[in-house]
Amino acid sequence: AVKTSGKNDYRFFDAGFAQEVQSKHQRELELKHALQHGEIGIHFQPRVSLQTGETCSMEALARWHHPSRGLVQPDEFIPLAEETGLIVQVGEIVLQQVCAQLATWTRAGQKVVPVSINIAARHFKDADVVALIEAALERYDLCPGLLEVEITESTMMSNLENVYAALDKLQKLGVTLLVDDFGTGYSSLSLLQELDFDVLKVDMAFTRQLGQKESGVTLFSTIIAMAHSLGMKVVAEGVETQEQARRLRDMKCDEIQGFLISPAVQAEACEPFVSKVFHLH
Numbered sequence: 304a305v306k307t308s309g310k311n312d313y314r315f316f317d318a319g320f321a322q323e324v325q326s327k328h329q330r331e332l333e334l335k336h337a338l339q340h341g342e343i344g345i346h347f348q349p350r351v352s353l354q355t356g357e358t359c360s361m362e363a364l365a366r367w368h369h370p371s372r373g374l375v376q377p378d379e380f381i382p383l384a385e386e387t388g389l390i391v392q393v394g395e396i397v398l399q400q401v402c403a404q405l406a407t408w409t410r411a412g413q414k415v416v417p418v419s420i421n422i423a424a425r426h427f428k429d430a431d432v433v434a435l436i437e438a439a440l441e442r443y444d445l446c447p448g449l450l451e452v453e454i455t456e457s458t459m460m461s462n463l464e465n466v467y468a469a470l471d472k473l474q475k476l477g478v479t480l481l482v483d484d485f486g487t488g489y490s491s492l493s494l495l496q497e498l499d500f501d502v503l504k505v506d507m508a509f510t511r512q513l514g515q516k517e518s519g520v521t522l523f524s525t526i527i528a529m530a531h532s533l534g535m536k537v538v539a540e541g542v543e544t545q546e547q548a549r550r551l552r553d554m555k556c557d558e559i560q561g562f563l564i565s566p567a568v569q570a571e572a573c574e575p576f577v578s579k580v581f582h583l584h
């Protein structure tokens with residue numbers, strides 16, 4: 304250890320493990336600071352209809368504009384935020400920014416598509432998500448149909464009474480509900496049916512398998528048929544090639560999201576997505 308200052312401040316410059324242990328609390332403080340100083344923002348990734356080529360919606364994804372490290376991706380701070388409970392503040396900031404942006408686009412008179420936000424299980428447990436959403440919609444004078452809520456399959460299965468109660472209220476309010484990362488957890492099909500989701504987002508692990516093995520196609524088709532029979536639309540996540548898009552369209556998948564269309568971009572770069580029609584062949 305090297306003593307770096309007069310206080311009891313030891314840093315392990317060469318011991319990776321020790322540094323990791325030490326940095327956890329440090330990282331939490333840093334994230335807290337970031338939340339208080341406006342360093343957390345959002346980028347948007349379009350979701351496109353395979354039938355019309357039009358953008359149906361955009362997903363808001365959190366980004367940390369770190370003063371020295373630059374743009375930090377969610378994988379580096381969302382898990383920490385969930386562990387520490389800071390996810391409630393992250394979610395609140397994302398919600399406010401999404402609503403403010405929707406209001407800005409509406410005021411500018413441009414075509415507006417709904418935006419989805421990701422809500423963590425911990426957020427449902429620690430706060431009144433529905434009240435926050437209602438207040439934000441009211442504050443920015445937005446129609447609930449402009450907001451969509453994504454919860455992962457594992458959140459759905461977390462058996463939190465408040466998750467089910469909240470989803471029910473959101474659905475009655477007119478907010479679109481999506482299951483995120485479907486296929487990575489252990490869903491009960493009856494729960495899927497009961498909870499009345501509008502859209503099923505199939506995890507990119509399944510998209511990857513398309514074109515790799517024939518069973519991948521069979522599996523995806525089966526998921527699509529199941530979702531359609533429950534009245535849900537299907538989105539394929541992580542679509543990167545024309546070949547995947549073509550196969551998905553043949554399988555009657557409804558929408559795609561992925562680098563083939565665009566990675567997540569800042570708000571200023573979204574306009575082309577809502578005005579343009581993608582040609583997917």
Ligand code: C2E
Pocket residue numbers: 348363364365376377378381390393394397421422423453483484507540541542543560561562563566567
């Ligand atoms: P997610 O909700 O499943 O979001 C999709 C992730 O896949 C995004 O990563 C997106 O950039 C990435 N992605 C999209 N298309 C492609 C593709 O074609 N190829 C590949 N390889 N990746 C693609 P991102 O932005 O790094 O977010 C990661 C995860 O962090 C999200 O997964 C979500 O679970 C979580 N997250 C992000 N923002 C928030 C937030 O505001 N609140 C909460 N609770 N979680 C968030």
Ligand code: MG
Pocket residue numbers: 362421453483
């Ligand atoms: Mg998502």
Ligand code: MG
Pocket residue numbers: 483484504506540
């Ligand atoms: Mg996902």
Ligand code: MG
Pocket residue numbers: 484
């Ligand atoms: Mg994911």
